[in-house]
Amino acid sequence: MSRATVSRVINGVRNVDPKLHEIVWQAVDATGYVPNRAARSLVTRRSGTVALVVSDAVSHDDDPFMRRFFADPFFGRIVGGVMSVLRPKGIQLALQIVGTQQARTRLVGDLGQGQADGAVVLSLHPDDTLPQQLCDAGIAAALVGRPAQPVPISYVDLANDAGGALAAEHLLGRGCTRLGMITGPAHVPASQDRLTGFRQALARHGHAWFPTVEGGFTYESGESAMLALISQHPGLEGVFVANDLMAQGALMALRTRDVRVPDDIAVIGFDDSSAALDARPQLTTVRHPLEDMAAETTRLVLARIDDPSLRVESVIFDPKLVVRQSA
Amino acid sequence: MSRATVSRVINGVRNVDPKLHEIVWQAVDATGYVPNRAARSLVTRRSGTVALVVSDAVSHDDDPFMRRFFADPFFGRIVGGVMSVLRPKGIQLALQIVGTQQARTRLVGDLGQGQADGAVVLSLHPDDTLPQQLCDAGIAAALVGRPAQPVPISYVDLANDAGGALAAEHLLGRGCTRLGMITGPAHVPASQDRLTGFRQALARHGHAWFPTVEGGFTYESGESAMLALISQHPGLEGVFVANDLMAQGALMALRTRDVRVPDDIAVIGFDDSSAALDARPQLTTVRHPLEDMAAETTRLVLARIDDPSLRVESVIFDPKLVVRQSA
DNA sequence: TCGCGGCCGGGAAGCGCTCTCTGGGACTTT
DNA sequence: AAAGTCCCAGAGAGCGCTTCCCGGCCGCGA
Numbered sequence: 001m002s003r004a005t006v007s008r009v010i011n012g013v014r015n016v017d018p019k020l021h022e023i024v025w026q027a028v029d030a031t032g033y034v035p036n037r038a039a040r041s042l043v044t045r046r047s048g049t050v051a052l053v054v055s056d057a058v059s060h061d062d063d064p065f066m067r068r069f070f071a072d073p074f075f076g077r078i079v080g081g082v083m084s085v086l087r088p089k090g091i092q093l094a095l096q097i098v099g100t101q102q103a104r105t106r107l108v109g110d111l112g113q114g115q116a117d118g119a120v121v122l123s124l125h126p127d128d129t130l131p132q133q134l135c136d137a138g139i140a141a142a143l144v145g146r147p148a149q150p151v152p153i154s155y156v157d158l159a160n161d162a163g164g165a166l167a168a169e170h171l172l173g174r175g176c177t178r179l180g181m182i183t184g185p186a187h188v189p190a191s192q193d194r195l196t197g198f199r200q201a202l203a204r205h206g207h208a209w210f211p212t213v214e215g216g217f218t219y220e221s222g223e224s225a226m227l228a229l230i231s232q233h234p235g236l237e238g239v240f241v242a243n244d245l246m247a248q249g250a251l252m253a254l255r256t257r258d259v260r261v262p263d264d265i266a267v268i269g270f271d272d273s274s275a276a277l278d279a280r281p282q283l284t285t286v287r288h289p290l291e292d293m294a295a296e297t298t299r300l301v302l303a304r305i306d307d308p309s310l311r312v313e314s315v316i317f318d319p320k321l322v323v324r325q326s327a
Numbered sequence: 328m329s330r331a332t333v334s335r336v337i338n339g340v341r342n343v344d345p346k347l348h349e350i351v352w353q354a355v356d357a358t359g360y361v362p363n364r365a366a367r368s369l370v371t372r373r374s375g376t377v378a379l380v381v382s383d384a385v386s387h388d389d390d391p392f393m394r395r396f397f398a399d400p401f402f403g404r405i406v407g408g409v410m411s412v413l414r415p416k417g418i419q420l421a422l423q424i425v426g427t428q429q430a431r432t433r434l435v436g437d438l439g440q441g442q443a444d445g446a447v448v449l450s451l452h453p454d455d456t457l458p459q460q461l462c463d464a465g466i467a468a469a470l471v472g473r474p475a476q477p478v479p480i481s482y483v484d485l486a487n488d489a490g491g492a493l494a495a496e497h498l499l500g501r502g503c504t505r506l507g508m509i510t511g512p513a514h515v516p517a518s519q520d521r522l523t524g525f526r527q528a529l530a531r532h533g534h535a536w537f538p539t540v541e542g543g544f545t546y547e548s549g550e551s552a553m554l555a556l557i558s559q560h561p562g563l564e565g566v567f568v569a570n571d572l573m574a575q576g577a578l579m580a581l582r583t584r585d586v587r588v589p590d591d592i593a594v595i596g597f598d599d600s601s602a603a604l605d606a607r608p609q610l611t612t613v614r615h616p617l618e619d620m621a622a623e624t625t626r627l628v629l630a631r632i633d634d635p636s637l638r639v640e641s642v643i644f645d646p647k648l649v650v651r652q653s654a
Numbered sequence: 655t656c657g658c659g660g661c662c663g664g665g666a667a668g669c670g671c672t673c674t675c676t677g678g679g680a681c682t683t684t
Numbered sequence: 685a686a687a688g689t690c691c692c693a694g695a696g697a698g699c700g701c702t703t704c705c706c707g708g709c710c711g712c713g714a
Binding site: 036040042 | 698699700701702
Binding site: 080109 | 376
């Protein structure tokens with residue numbers, strides 16, 4: 001029997017005599033034959049791999065930021081989401097971290113040459129050029145989170161502003177009138193949107209202004225932000241915190257000041273991460289379906305690999321409020 | 328100029344005329360040439376890839392365990408450690424999750440055939456057959472954490488028992504006499520070792536027995552374990568908790584009972600994860616250098632790829648006590 | 655019975671690269 | 685000056701696979 005026939009059977013193309021078909025599979029099982037991926041890639045010009053690219057401005061791995069980044073559930077949840085769609089299809093995941101401009105250019109070259117068929121991109125830097133480069137090179141790619149600058153590339157994002165609005169409505173619905181917010185870093189798009197949504201919802205209800213303190217998405221920054229907030233604005237009844245980790249810190253701050261939650265001050269977090277469940281009282285929070293979003297991003301990439309002529313697409317997920325004890 | 332010469336220049340073999348050398352690199356820069364990885368792999372039989380394999384008994388990705396696993400810093404920290412040694416060498420990381428026995432067999436086949444040059448393995452299941460399979464197939468691999476069953480495969484582990492001893496000595500050194508422990512799941516080797524080390528150190532100081540409660544490495548289990556511990560053993564002066572997350576929960580439990588830490592009860596955690604810094608008071612804990620260990624595991628794999636005749640090796644890291652506020 | 659059309663299997667090319675082998679040029683040695 | 689030596693560039697094979705193309709076989713219709 002010729003290699004050609006075997007190849008046809010294994011790839012399931014064209015009608016091959018069922019008897020031969022059977023014989024081939026038996027032989028494969030018996031000998032434990034595994035096709036050589038490199039050889040196959042060489043001729044099909046497909047690698048059967050999707051890259052998960054983390055693009056940042058950090059060049060060395062021992063950088064504390066990178067350490068934090070990997071230790072943060074954010075990264076793992078995205079990996080989990082991507083894997084959940086790749087695994088059933090037998091597609092490989094290759095992880096790529098690019099910090100320098102040189103690395104970015106190199107990555108685009110490698111990708112363009114077929115190292116991976118497509119890329120799921122996490123662009124962490126506000127003026128990251130990677131999305132544009134990917135786009136120019138015609139690589140099947142999609143971002144998790146909207147690009148900081150307008151680039152014709154597919155992406156999946158969360159309606160962060162709607163999440164902020166959800167928090168506002170809930171707080172208002174509880175009867176809290178004097179509200180405040182602990183925001184994320186001002187330069188992060190998601191932070192901005194959460195603030196905007198919260199602000200607009202309050203404005204619709206006639207609340208023209210509310211105090212804010214900027215945090216850094218860390219436990220400690222949430223703690224100190226809350227301390228600052230309550231000392232400067234003693235009458236506060238409700239606080240929206242831009243992520244759960246900060247909210248957990250905020251809760252601790254309130255506890256040390258003997259402020260009861262939610263009776264004295266109601267607190268709403270954002271993300272519905274494990275920190276929300278680990279906080280006491282458990283956090284009422286806005287659910288950020290990161291796994292689902294990463295999965296959807298991956299599907300977008302896969303679709304584009306199948307049909308490169310597909311137009312650029314964006315999918316916006318709606319956040320949901322998860323009511324627990326803190327508000 | 329022939330392809331052979333170009334190949335030699337790019338791979339830096341043999342003495343090539345410096346002038347030609349220069350010309351080639353100029354041409355490469357000018358045309359943006361990127362070597363085809365598949366073609367290169369085909370002939371060199373090297374993929375330039377190392378796989379990070381997570382081997383577990385879970386077959387579907389939506390499994391809550393897998394979700395937890397990815398969201399846990401454990402996974403990310405290992406990825407970070409592996410990347411830190413792979414990245415400078417330009418080696419790719421391919422992520423593989425294998426849940427079923429079939430997937431394991433398939434993985435070994437793929438690896439044996441050259442899909443990756445080696446594997447860093449996270450074996451999560453006590454009677455996982457993967458280490459043995461990898462070993463039988465002669466694949467360059469090493470485990471993070473010792474194998475549950477004796478298998479001639481390289482691994483990197485932490486001297487968990489020494490960590491337990493460190494905690495015991497510190498607690499004793501503070502003058503705490505009536506000690507207790509919140510352990511991890513009994514079937515996890517690392518849990519057992521931490522308990523054993525703690526017990527033996529106490530025994531050396533004449534403490535024949537101490538109360539223990541088994542937890543599940545989660546915040547909530549730490550919280551309820553601590554509640555159980557102090558209600559059953561009111562005179563406790565110090566508690567060793569088998570990981571930081573449980574310790575954080577334990578701290579919260581003590582706080583709700585108005586037990587002062589460390590004055591009434593001293594608490595020591597394990598891992599030195601972000602939970603240790605986010606706890607109030609900040610946790611005194613045993614540092615688990617997971618990134619460094621993952622990096623070392625990767626180096627072991629790389630060494631074995633370079634020289635398959637290398638003998639099986641194990642590297643045991645020593646834990647260090649990080650003294651903060653809780654003990 | 656012969657011719658034609660439709661399928662199925664095999665031959666062979668070739669994907670892009672590395673590497674051995676060989677030829678030739680330059681330099682050294684006798 | 686001739687022969688030997690050494691080193692560098694090019695020719696070409698071949699890695700393992702897919703796929704185009706073609707030949708042959710079978711079935712159906714005339």
